[in-house]
Amino acid sequence: MTYDRLVCANCAAPVSEGRCRVCRANRERLQQETNPWASLSPAALLTLLIVLVGALALLAH
Template identity: 75%
Template sequence: MTYDRLVCANCAAPVSQGRCPVCRANRERLQQQEGPFAGLNPVTLIALLVVLVGALALVARTA
C-alpha cells in the first residue's frame, strides 16, 4: 500500500500531505521502506511480468 491513499487518524488528512507531526513521521517511515518497484502501479507490474514470462517462453522454445 502506498502512503498517498492513507488517512491520518490524528488530523484526518492524507498522510502524503504531512499536515501534522504524526503524518510527517509516517510519511518518512514509509518512504524509507520503498523498494525499487514501489513507484510502479499494479498494472505496470503485471505487464512486466507478462513480458518476462513471454521472453522466458521464447528462450525455452528456441533452446
Template identity: 70%
Template sequence: MTYDRLVCANCAAPVNEGRCRVCRAVRQQLQDEQDQGPLAGLNPAMLIALMVILVAALALLAHQAA
C-alpha cells in the same frame, strides 16, 4: 506502498500533506523504506544498461547451448 492515498487516523487528512506529527512521521518512514530498495541507487540509464548486459549474456548462453 505509497503514501499518496493514505489517510491519517489522527487528523483525517491525507498523509502526503503532513498536517500533524503522526502524518509527518509515517511519511518519513515510508520514504525511508522506499529509499532502501535493492535498486534504489540506480538511475534509469544504469537499469537499461544492466538489462542489455543480461540479455546479451542470455543470448550468448543460448548460442553456446545450440
C-alpha cells in the same frame, strides 16, 4: 501502496500533506523505505510479469 493515498487516522487528512505530527512521522518513515518495487503500480508489475513469461516462452521454444 504509496503514502500519497493513505489517510491519517489522527487528523483524517492525507498523509502526504503532513498536517499533524503522526502524518509527518509516517511520511518520513515511508520515504526512507527504498524498495524499488514499492513505487510500481500493480498494472506495471503485471505487465512486467507478462513480458517476462513471454520472453521465457520464446527462449524455451
